Amino acid sequence: MEQELRTAATATGGLKAHSSVCFSGALIDGPRIQQLLLNCAAALESNDVTLAQQAMWVLNNIASSQGDPNQRLTSWLLRALVARVCRLCGPPGSTTTQAPAAAARERAVSVTELAEYVDLTPWHRFGFTASNGAILRAVSGSAAAAVHVVDLGVTRCMQWPTLIDMLSKRAGGPPALRITVPSARPDVPPLLGVSDEELGVRLANFAKSKGVQLEFTVVDCSSKGITSTTSSPDNKKQGPCQDLLASVLSDPASLAVRDGEALVVNCQGWIRHVAPGSRDAFLDAVRALNPCLVTVTDEDADLDSPSLASRIEGCFNFHWILFDALDTSAPRDSPRRAEHEAAVGRKIESVVGADGDESDGAERSESGARLAERMRRKGFAAVAFDEEAVGEVRRLLGEHATGWGVKREEDMLVLTWKGHGAVYTSAWTPS
Numbered sequence: 001m002e003q004e005l006r007t008a009a010t011a012t013g014g015l016k017a018h019s020s021v022c023f024s025g026a027l028i029d030g031p032r033i034q035q036l037l038l039n040c041a042a043a044l045e046s047n048d049v050t051l052a053q054q055a056m057w058v059l060n061n062i063a064s065s066q067g068d069p070n071q072r073l074t075s076w077l078l079r080a081l082v083a084r085v086c087r088l089c090g091p092p093g094s095t096t097t098q099a100p101a102a103a104a105r106e107r108a109v110s111v112t113e114l115a116e117y118v119d120l121t122p123w124h125r126f127g128f129t130a131s132n133g134a135i136l137r138a139v140s141g142s143a144a145a146a147v148h149v150v151d152l153g154v155t156r157c158m159q160w161p162t163l164i165d166m167l168s169k170r171a172g173g174p175p176a177l178r179i180t181v182p183s184a185r186p187d188v189p190p191l192l193g194v195s196d197e198e199l200g201v202r203l204a205n206f207a208k209s210k211g212v213q214l215e216f217t218v219v220d221c222s223s224k225g226i227t228s229t230t231s232s233p234d235n236k237k238q239g240p241c242q243d244l245l246a247s248v249l250s251d252p253a254s255l256a257v258r259d260g261e262a263l264v265v266n267c268q269g270w271i272r273h274v275a276p277g278s279r280d281a282f283l284d285a286v287r288a289l290n291p292c293l294v295t296v297t298d299e300d301a302d303l304d305s306p307s308l309a310s311r312i313e314g315c316f317n318f319h320w321i322l323f324d325a326l327d328t329s330a331p332r333d334s335p336r337r338a339e340h341e342a343a344v345g346r347k348i349e350s351v352v353g354a355d356g357d358e359s360d361g362a363e364r365s366e367s368g369a370r371l372a373e374r375m376r377r378k379g380f381a382a383v384a385f386d387e388e389a390v391g392e393v394r395r396l397l398g399e400h401a402t403g404w405g406v407k408r409e410e411d412m413l414v415l416t417w418k419g420h421g422a423v424y425t426s427a428w429t430p431s
Contacts, residue, residue, distance in 0.1 A: 030070050033062060034316050037074075040081055041309035049085065056081055066332055069323040076345035077315060080352035087353065108193025111202070117190055118158050120336055121325055122400050126415040127268055127297030127425045128159040129396050133389025134427035135264055136166050138293040139175060144262035146176040150255060150289075153268035154188040157181065157199050161206055168210035175262075176213040179203070180255055184221035186273040186363070189343045219254055249285035263291040271298050272365040283378040287430050294380065294428040296371060300414055300421040303351050304364035311351050318365075319344050321417045328401040368412050368424030381431035382411035389413075 040055035056078060063075035109117070118124045139147045147167070153159060160179060167174040181196055192199075200216030207214035249255075257263060265286050274282050286294060301318040305311050322344055330337035347363060354362035366374075372382065390406065393413060397404045405416045415423040 030316075030320070033059070033070055033074055034313065036062075037077055037081075037312050037316060038309050041312045044081075044084065044088075045308050052081075052085065056085075069320060069327050072341060073316065073320055073323045076319075076341070076348050077312065077352065079345065080349040083349055084353045107191070109190045111192065111194055111199075114156065114158065114190060114192050117336060117339060118155060120340065121322070121329060122397055122404055122415060123322065123423060124155055124158070124268075125396055126393060126406070126413075126423055128162060129392050130385060130389055130413050130425040131266060131268070131295040131297055131427070132159065132163045132166060133392055134295055134383060134385060134425075135163060135266075135293060136170075137386055137389070138264070138383070138427075138429075139167075139262045140170065142262045142292060144175065144260055144292075146178060146258070146261040147264065148178040148180065148257065148261045149264045149266055150291075151179055151181045151266050151268075152185075152270040153181075153266060154186055154270060154273075155268065156192045156194075157203060159266070159268065160203060164203070164207045164210055164212050164214070168212050174210075174212045176215070177207065178215045178217065178261065180217045180219060182219045182221050186270070188269065189346060190339055217256065249282070249289070252289060255289070257289060262293075263289060265289065265291045265294045267295065268297045269299075271296060271371065272363045276304050276364055276366070279374060280378060283375065283380070287379055290430060292429065293383065294375075295425065296375070296428065297423065297425045298368070298371065299365045300368045300424045301365045302367050302370065304366055308352070315348050315351055319348060321420050321422050325401065325403065325417050328403065368409065368414060368421070368426065371424070372410065372412065372426060375426070375428050379431055380428040383427040383429055384411045385413055385425075385427065 036055055036059055040052050040059065043049070043052035043055060059074060059078045059081075062071060063078045064071040065075045066072070067075075135147075135149070149160075149163075151157065151160070157179070164177065167177060179200075183196060196218045200218065203216055204214045267286075271279065271282075299318070301314055303311055303314045303318070305314070323341065326337050326340055350362040351364070375382070385408075390408075390413065393406050397406060397415075403418045405419070407414050407416055407421075409421075409424070412424050412426040414421045415425075
Protein backbone atom coordinates (compact mmCIF):
# COMPACT_ATOMS: atom_id res chain seq x y z
CA MET A 1 0.00 0.00 0.00
CA GLU A 2 2.82 2.43 0.86
CA GLN A 3 4.38 1.89 -2.58
CA GLU A 4 1.02 2.63 -4.23
CA LEU A 5 0.75 5.88 -2.28
CA ARG A 6 4.29 6.92 -3.27
CA THR A 7 3.48 6.21 -6.92
CA ALA A 8 0.25 8.16 -6.72
CA ALA A 9 1.96 11.07 -4.98
CA THR A 10 4.60 11.19 -7.72
CA ALA A 11 1.91 11.08 -10.40
CA THR A 12 0.03 13.97 -8.83
CA GLY A 13 3.07 16.01 -7.87
CA GLY A 14 2.53 18.44 -10.73
CA LEU A 15 -1.21 18.79 -10.40
CA LYS A 16 -1.16 22.37 -9.23
CA ALA A 17 0.84 23.49 -12.25
CA HIS A 18 -0.60 21.15 -14.86
CA SER A 19 -4.07 20.24 -13.61
CA SER A 20 -5.71 20.25 -17.03
CA VAL A 21 -3.22 17.67 -18.29
CA CYS A 22 -2.89 15.50 -15.21
CA PHE A 23 -6.61 15.34 -14.47
CA SER A 24 -7.24 13.76 -17.85
CA GLY A 25 -4.51 11.17 -17.41
CA ALA A 26 -5.09 7.48 -16.80
CA LEU A 27 -3.34 7.60 -13.42
CA ILE A 28 -6.24 9.48 -11.80
CA ASP A 29 -9.21 7.83 -13.45
CA GLY A 30 -12.06 6.34 -11.43
CA PRO A 31 -10.40 3.01 -10.58
CA ARG A 32 -7.23 4.80 -9.43
CA ILE A 33 -9.21 7.14 -7.18
CA GLN A 34 -11.21 4.23 -5.82
CA GLN A 35 -8.03 2.36 -4.93
CA LEU A 36 -6.69 5.39 -3.07
CA LEU A 37 -9.94 5.63 -1.14
CA LEU A 38 -9.77 1.94 -0.25
CA ASN A 39 -6.15 2.34 0.87
CA CYS A 40 -7.24 5.17 3.14
CA ALA A 41 -10.10 3.09 4.53
CA ALA A 42 -7.81 0.13 5.17
CA ALA A 43 -5.38 2.39 7.00
CA LEU A 44 -8.14 3.82 9.17
CA GLU A 45 -9.52 0.37 9.95
CA SER A 46 -6.04 -0.72 11.08
CA ASN A 47 -5.60 2.54 13.07
CA ASP A 48 -2.68 3.62 10.87
CA VAL A 49 -3.47 7.33 10.93
CA THR A 50 -0.16 8.31 9.33
CA LEU A 51 -0.79 6.18 6.26
CA ALA A 52 -4.38 7.41 6.11
CA GLN A 53 -3.14 11.00 6.12
CA GLN A 54 -0.77 10.20 3.26
CA ALA A 55 -3.66 8.82 1.24
CA MET A 56 -5.79 11.85 2.02
CA TRP A 57 -2.95 14.16 0.97
CA VAL A 58 -2.87 12.47 -2.45
CA LEU A 59 -6.67 12.55 -2.70
CA ASN A 60 -6.64 16.24 -1.85
CA ASN A 61 -4.48 16.89 -4.93
CA ILE A 62 -7.07 15.10 -7.06
CA ALA A 63 -10.30 16.36 -5.50
CA SER A 64 -12.00 19.46 -6.85
CA SER A 65 -15.47 20.71 -6.02
CA GLN A 66 -15.58 22.39 -9.45
CA GLY A 67 -13.98 19.63 -11.52
CA ASP A 68 -15.28 16.60 -13.38
CA PRO A 69 -17.71 14.14 -11.74
CA ASN A 70 -14.93 11.95 -10.29
CA GLN A 71 -13.11 14.94 -8.80
CA ARG A 72 -16.30 16.41 -7.35
CA LEU A 73 -17.32 13.08 -5.81
CA THR A 74 -13.81 12.62 -4.43
CA SER A 75 -14.02 16.01 -2.72
CA TRP A 76 -17.06 14.86 -0.76
CA LEU A 77 -15.58 11.47 0.09
CA LEU A 78 -12.44 13.22 1.27
CA ARG A 79 -14.49 15.61 3.36
CA ALA A 80 -16.17 12.61 5.02
CA LEU A 81 -12.85 10.89 5.67
CA VAL A 82 -11.40 14.03 7.23
CA ALA A 83 -14.49 14.37 9.43
CA ARG A 84 -14.06 10.77 10.53
CA VAL A 85 -10.38 11.25 11.35
CA CYS A 86 -11.13 14.46 13.25
CA ARG A 87 -13.83 12.71 15.24
CA LEU A 88 -11.73 9.67 16.07
CA CYS A 89 -8.21 11.06 16.31
CA GLY A 90 -8.33 14.83 16.39
CA PRO A 91 -7.50 17.14 13.46
CA PRO A 92 -4.94 15.76 11.01
CA GLY A 93 -1.81 17.71 10.13
CA SER A 94 -2.14 20.83 8.08
CA THR A 95 -0.47 19.20 5.10
CA THR A 96 -3.04 16.44 4.86
CA THR A 97 -5.99 18.13 3.25
CA GLN A 98 -8.18 21.13 2.99
CA ALA A 99 -11.96 21.13 3.06
CA PRO A 100 -13.64 21.16 -0.36
CA ALA A 101 -14.79 24.58 -1.49
CA ALA A 102 -18.35 23.38 -2.08
CA ALA A 103 -19.28 23.18 1.59
CA ALA A 104 -22.89 22.30 2.31
CA ARG A 105 -24.93 25.43 2.84
CA GLU A 106 -28.40 24.70 4.06
CA ARG A 107 -31.16 27.23 3.56
CA ALA A 108 -34.90 27.05 3.57
CA VAL A 109 -36.28 26.83 0.03
CA SER A 110 -39.67 27.74 -1.37
CA VAL A 111 -42.09 25.22 -2.85
CA THR A 112 -41.15 26.45 -6.33
CA GLU A 113 -37.45 25.99 -5.60
CA LEU A 114 -38.07 22.50 -4.23
CA ALA A 115 -39.97 21.63 -7.41
CA GLU A 116 -37.06 22.89 -9.53
CA TYR A 117 -34.67 20.83 -7.42
CA VAL A 118 -36.76 17.70 -7.90
CA ASP A 119 -37.17 18.33 -11.64
CA LEU A 120 -33.45 18.64 -12.43
CA THR A 121 -33.11 14.86 -12.81
CA PRO A 122 -35.64 11.98 -12.74
CA TRP A 123 -34.15 10.71 -9.46
CA HIS A 124 -37.32 11.54 -7.51
CA ARG A 125 -39.95 11.89 -10.25
CA PHE A 126 -39.26 8.32 -11.38
CA GLY A 127 -40.52 6.98 -8.07
CA PHE A 128 -43.42 9.44 -7.98
CA THR A 129 -44.58 8.39 -11.43
CA ALA A 130 -44.26 4.63 -10.95
CA SER A 131 -45.80 4.65 -7.47
CA ASN A 132 -48.70 6.86 -8.53
CA GLY A 133 -49.40 4.49 -11.40
CA ALA A 134 -49.52 1.55 -8.98
CA ILE A 135 -51.77 3.49 -6.59
CA LEU A 136 -54.17 4.50 -9.36
CA ARG A 137 -54.43 0.91 -10.56
CA ALA A 138 -55.03 -0.40 -7.03
CA VAL A 139 -57.80 2.06 -6.19
CA SER A 140 -59.40 1.79 -9.62
CA GLY A 141 -60.20 -1.82 -8.82
CA SER A 142 -61.53 -0.93 -5.38
CA ALA A 143 -65.11 -0.17 -4.42
CA ALA A 144 -63.91 2.22 -1.71
CA ALA A 145 -65.27 5.73 -1.95
CA ALA A 146 -62.15 7.19 -0.34
CA VAL A 147 -58.41 6.68 -0.71
CA HIS A 148 -56.18 7.24 2.33
CA VAL A 149 -52.46 7.67 1.67
CA VAL A 150 -50.08 7.52 4.63
CA ASP A 151 -47.15 9.45 3.21
CA LEU A 152 -43.79 8.32 4.60
CA GLY A 153 -41.74 10.33 2.15
CA VAL A 154 -38.78 12.68 2.26
CA THR A 155 -39.77 15.15 -0.48
CA ARG A 156 -42.54 17.01 1.35
CA CYS A 157 -45.60 15.95 -0.67
CA MET A 158 -44.12 16.76 -4.09
CA GLN A 159 -45.56 13.44 -5.31
CA TRP A 160 -49.21 14.22 -4.77
CA PRO A 161 -50.26 16.92 -7.27
CA THR A 162 -49.75 14.39 -10.06
CA LEU A 163 -51.81 11.74 -8.24
CA ILE A 164 -54.58 14.27 -7.62
CA ASP A 165 -54.62 15.10 -11.33
CA MET A 166 -54.74 11.40 -12.22
CA LEU A 167 -57.62 10.74 -9.81
CA SER A 168 -59.55 13.69 -11.21
CA LYS A 169 -59.66 11.95 -14.59
CA ARG A 170 -60.89 8.61 -13.26
CA ALA A 171 -63.95 7.26 -15.03
CA GLY A 172 -67.00 7.61 -12.83
CA GLY A 173 -65.54 10.52 -10.93
CA PRO A 174 -62.70 10.84 -8.44
CA PRO A 175 -62.76 9.28 -4.98
CA ALA A 176 -62.28 11.41 -1.90
CA LEU A 177 -58.60 11.56 -0.97
CA ARG A 178 -56.99 11.65 2.46
CA ILE A 179 -53.28 12.27 2.90
CA THR A 180 -51.71 11.75 6.32
CA VAL A 181 -48.15 12.85 7.04
CA PRO A 182 -46.09 12.69 10.24
CA SER A 183 -44.81 16.01 11.53
CA ALA A 184 -41.40 14.37 12.10
CA ARG A 185 -39.35 12.94 9.28
CA PRO A 186 -35.74 12.26 8.33
CA ASP A 187 -33.87 15.54 8.01
CA VAL A 188 -33.19 15.37 4.28
CA PRO A 189 -32.15 18.47 2.32
CA PRO A 190 -33.23 20.70 0.75
CA LEU A 191 -35.16 22.04 3.72
CA LEU A 192 -38.55 23.47 2.81
CA GLY A 193 -39.43 26.77 4.45
CA VAL A 194 -43.15 25.97 4.52
CA SER A 195 -45.04 24.19 7.30
CA ASP A 196 -46.88 20.93 6.75
CA GLU A 197 -50.15 22.73 7.48
CA GLU A 198 -49.50 25.30 4.75
CA LEU A 199 -48.57 22.52 2.35
CA GLY A 200 -51.90 20.89 3.15
CA VAL A 201 -53.78 24.10 2.37
CA ARG A 202 -52.01 24.42 -0.98
CA LEU A 203 -52.70 20.80 -1.87
CA ALA A 204 -56.35 21.17 -0.86
CA ASN A 205 -56.74 24.24 -3.08
CA PHE A 206 -55.13 22.41 -5.99
CA ALA A 207 -57.36 19.38 -5.42
CA LYS A 208 -60.43 21.60 -5.32
CA SER A 209 -59.47 23.06 -8.69
CA LYS A 210 -59.38 19.49 -10.02
CA GLY A 211 -62.69 18.50 -8.47
CA VAL A 212 -61.08 16.21 -5.88
CA GLN A 213 -62.11 16.38 -2.23
CA LEU A 214 -58.91 16.32 -0.17
CA GLU A 215 -58.49 15.92 3.58
CA PHE A 216 -54.92 16.58 4.71
CA THR A 217 -53.85 15.52 8.21
CA VAL A 218 -50.59 16.08 10.05
CA VAL A 219 -49.93 13.60 12.86
CA ASP A 220 -48.44 15.68 15.66
CA CYS A 221 -45.39 13.67 16.58
CA SER A 222 -44.17 16.28 19.07
CA SER A 223 -46.92 15.23 21.47
CA LYS A 224 -45.36 11.76 21.38
CA GLY A 225 -41.85 13.04 22.01
CA ILE A 226 -40.80 12.65 18.37
CA THR A 227 -38.65 15.23 16.61
CA SER A 228 -36.88 15.30 13.28
CA THR A 229 -33.21 14.45 13.66
CA THR A 230 -30.22 14.49 11.40
CA SER A 231 -28.35 11.29 10.68
CA SER A 232 -24.91 12.71 11.43
CA PRO A 233 -22.17 10.50 12.88
CA ASP A 234 -22.24 12.46 16.13
CA ASN A 235 -25.96 11.91 16.62
CA LYS A 236 -26.54 8.63 18.40
CA LYS A 237 -30.32 8.88 18.29
CA GLN A 238 -32.07 6.45 16.03
CA GLY A 239 -34.16 9.24 14.54
CA PRO A 240 -37.81 9.79 13.69
CA CYS A 241 -38.29 6.55 11.76
CA GLN A 242 -37.90 4.33 14.81
CA ASP A 243 -39.93 6.70 16.97
CA LEU A 244 -42.66 6.76 14.35
CA LEU A 245 -42.67 2.98 14.30
CA ALA A 246 -43.16 2.81 18.05
CA SER A 247 -45.62 5.65 18.54
CA VAL A 248 -47.62 6.06 15.35
CA LEU A 249 -47.65 3.01 13.09
CA SER A 250 -48.28 0.73 16.05
CA ASP A 251 -51.29 2.88 16.99
CA PRO A 252 -53.75 2.99 14.05
CA ALA A 253 -55.84 5.48 16.00
CA SER A 254 -53.06 8.03 15.47
CA LEU A 255 -53.59 7.65 11.74
CA ALA A 256 -57.39 7.73 12.05
CA VAL A 257 -57.76 4.78 9.70
CA ARG A 258 -61.43 4.46 8.77
CA ASP A 259 -63.52 1.53 7.70
CA GLY A 260 -64.25 1.36 4.01
CA GLU A 261 -61.33 3.41 2.75
CA ALA A 262 -58.55 2.09 0.52
CA LEU A 263 -55.42 2.51 2.63
CA VAL A 264 -52.07 3.04 0.90
CA VAL A 265 -48.72 3.32 2.69
CA ASN A 266 -46.19 5.17 0.55
CA CYS A 267 -42.52 4.80 1.60
CA GLN A 268 -40.40 7.12 -0.53
CA GLY A 269 -36.77 7.35 0.55
CA TRP A 270 -37.82 6.34 4.07
CA ILE A 271 -36.63 2.76 4.55
CA ARG A 272 -32.94 3.66 4.42
CA HIS A 273 -33.41 5.90 7.47
CA VAL A 274 -34.74 2.99 9.55
CA ALA A 275 -31.93 1.12 11.31
CA PRO A 276 -31.37 -2.25 9.58
CA GLY A 277 -32.20 -4.13 12.77
CA SER A 278 -35.55 -2.35 13.05
CA ARG A 279 -36.74 -2.75 9.45
CA ASP A 280 -38.55 -6.04 9.98
CA ALA A 281 -40.47 -4.53 12.90
CA PHE A 282 -41.23 -1.46 10.76
CA LEU A 283 -42.72 -3.68 8.05
CA ASP A 284 -44.65 -5.68 10.65
CA ALA A 285 -46.26 -2.43 11.81
CA VAL A 286 -47.08 -1.45 8.23
CA ARG A 287 -48.62 -4.85 7.52
CA ALA A 288 -50.72 -4.66 10.70
CA LEU A 289 -52.50 -1.65 9.18
CA ASN A 290 -53.79 -4.02 6.46
CA PRO A 291 -53.22 -1.61 3.57
CA CYS A 292 -54.46 -2.41 0.10
CA LEU A 293 -51.08 -1.33 -1.25
CA VAL A 294 -47.59 -0.47 0.00
CA THR A 295 -45.22 1.35 -2.34
CA VAL A 296 -41.49 1.45 -1.63
CA THR A 297 -39.07 3.68 -3.51
CA ASP A 298 -35.44 3.95 -2.50
CA GLU A 299 -31.87 4.03 -3.71
CA ASP A 300 -30.66 0.77 -5.24
CA ALA A 301 -27.44 0.40 -3.28
CA ASP A 302 -26.05 -1.68 -0.43
CA LEU A 303 -24.37 0.78 1.93
CA ASP A 304 -24.96 -0.96 5.25
CA SER A 305 -21.78 -3.01 5.56
CA PRO A 306 -19.95 -2.88 8.92
CA SER A 307 -16.73 -2.57 6.89
CA LEU A 308 -15.62 1.02 6.25
CA ALA A 309 -13.82 -0.03 3.07
CA SER A 310 -16.97 -1.68 1.71
CA ARG A 311 -19.05 1.39 2.51
CA ILE A 312 -16.56 3.70 0.81
CA GLU A 313 -16.41 1.47 -2.26
CA GLY A 314 -20.20 1.36 -2.36
CA CYS A 315 -20.44 5.14 -2.00
CA PHE A 316 -17.96 5.76 -4.80
CA ASN A 317 -19.61 3.34 -7.23
CA PHE A 318 -23.18 4.36 -6.43
CA HIS A 319 -22.99 8.12 -5.91
CA TRP A 320 -20.91 8.49 -9.07
CA ILE A 321 -24.20 7.91 -10.92
CA LEU A 322 -25.80 11.17 -9.85
CA PHE A 323 -22.57 13.17 -10.11
CA ASP A 324 -22.10 11.94 -13.68
CA ALA A 325 -25.74 12.55 -14.59
CA LEU A 326 -25.62 16.09 -13.22
CA ASP A 327 -22.66 16.77 -15.50
CA THR A 328 -25.02 16.39 -18.48
CA SER A 329 -27.93 18.39 -17.06
CA ALA A 330 -26.38 21.41 -15.35
CA PRO A 331 -23.30 23.64 -15.77
CA ARG A 332 -20.44 22.97 -13.37
CA ASP A 333 -21.06 26.28 -11.60
CA SER A 334 -24.84 25.75 -11.30
CA PRO A 335 -26.19 26.51 -7.79
CA ARG A 336 -28.89 23.87 -8.28
CA ARG A 337 -26.25 21.29 -9.13
CA ALA A 338 -24.27 22.31 -6.05
CA GLU A 339 -27.36 21.73 -3.90
CA HIS A 340 -27.81 18.22 -5.30
CA GLU A 341 -24.16 17.41 -4.74
CA ALA A 342 -24.24 18.82 -1.22
CA ALA A 343 -27.24 16.61 -0.44
CA VAL A 344 -25.27 13.59 -1.65
CA GLY A 345 -22.31 14.83 0.36
CA ARG A 346 -24.39 14.69 3.52
CA LYS A 347 -25.28 11.08 2.73
CA ILE A 348 -21.62 10.27 2.20
CA GLU A 349 -20.65 11.88 5.50
CA SER A 350 -23.36 9.85 7.21
CA VAL A 351 -22.28 6.55 5.67
CA VAL A 352 -18.51 7.05 5.83
CA GLY A 353 -18.34 8.96 9.09
CA ALA A 354 -20.49 6.53 11.06
CA ASP A 355 -19.19 3.45 12.83
CA GLY A 356 -21.52 0.97 11.18
CA ASP A 357 -23.40 -0.15 14.29
CA GLU A 358 -27.13 0.07 14.96
CA SER A 359 -26.92 3.13 17.20
CA ASP A 360 -25.09 5.55 14.92
CA GLY A 361 -28.26 6.99 13.37
CA ALA A 362 -26.76 6.96 9.85
CA GLU A 363 -28.83 6.19 6.80
CA ARG A 364 -28.19 2.73 5.43
CA SER A 365 -29.40 1.92 1.92
CA GLU A 366 -30.12 -1.64 0.90
CA SER A 367 -30.65 -2.76 -2.68
CA GLY A 368 -34.04 -3.43 -4.19
CA ALA A 369 -33.27 -7.14 -4.35
CA ARG A 370 -32.63 -7.28 -0.61
CA LEU A 371 -35.71 -5.18 0.11
CA ALA A 372 -37.83 -7.54 -2.00
CA GLU A 373 -36.52 -10.52 -0.05
CA ARG A 374 -37.35 -8.72 3.20
CA MET A 375 -40.87 -7.81 2.04
CA ARG A 376 -41.67 -11.40 1.06
CA ARG A 377 -40.32 -12.68 4.35
CA LYS A 378 -42.62 -10.29 6.22
CA GLY A 379 -45.75 -11.43 4.42
CA PHE A 380 -46.04 -9.16 1.38
CA ALA A 381 -46.59 -10.16 -2.23
CA ALA A 382 -45.22 -8.11 -5.11
CA VAL A 383 -47.59 -6.28 -7.45
CA ALA A 384 -46.31 -5.92 -11.00
CA PHE A 385 -46.42 -2.53 -12.72
CA ASP A 386 -48.69 -2.47 -15.75
CA GLU A 387 -47.65 -1.19 -19.16
CA GLU A 388 -49.47 2.10 -18.63
CA ALA A 389 -47.31 2.88 -15.60
CA VAL A 390 -44.15 1.85 -17.44
CA GLY A 391 -45.18 4.03 -20.38
CA GLU A 392 -45.60 7.04 -18.09
CA VAL A 393 -42.12 6.43 -16.69
CA ARG A 394 -40.65 6.24 -20.19
CA ARG A 395 -42.36 9.51 -21.13
CA LEU A 396 -40.86 11.12 -18.05
CA LEU A 397 -37.37 9.89 -18.93
CA GLY A 398 -37.82 11.24 -22.45
CA GLU A 399 -37.71 14.72 -20.93
CA HIS A 400 -34.22 14.13 -19.56
CA ALA A 401 -30.76 13.16 -20.83
CA THR A 402 -30.48 10.08 -23.01
CA GLY A 403 -28.42 8.20 -20.42
CA TRP A 404 -31.48 7.59 -18.25
CA GLY A 405 -33.44 4.35 -18.67
CA VAL A 406 -35.78 1.98 -16.90
CA LYS A 407 -35.61 -1.78 -16.53
CA ARG A 408 -37.72 -4.45 -14.90
CA GLU A 409 -36.18 -6.63 -12.23
CA GLU A 410 -38.76 -9.24 -11.35
CA ASP A 411 -41.75 -7.07 -10.39
CA MET A 412 -39.75 -3.93 -9.59
CA LEU A 413 -38.91 -1.00 -11.82
CA VAL A 414 -35.36 0.32 -11.64
CA LEU A 415 -34.19 3.71 -12.83
CA THR A 416 -30.82 3.37 -14.56
CA TRP A 417 -28.08 5.74 -15.66
CA LYS A 418 -25.89 4.34 -18.45
CA GLY A 419 -27.09 0.90 -17.40
CA HIS A 420 -26.28 1.30 -13.70
CA GLY A 421 -29.16 0.83 -11.25
CA ALA A 422 -29.97 4.04 -9.38
CA VAL A 423 -33.45 3.99 -7.80
CA TYR A 424 -35.97 1.18 -7.47
CA THR A 425 -39.72 1.35 -7.06
CA SER A 426 -41.83 -1.59 -5.94
CA ALA A 427 -45.45 -2.18 -5.00
CA TRP A 428 -46.72 -4.71 -2.48
CA THR A 429 -49.87 -6.04 -0.93
CA PRO A 430 -50.27 -8.20 2.20
CA SER A 431 -50.25 -11.83 1.10
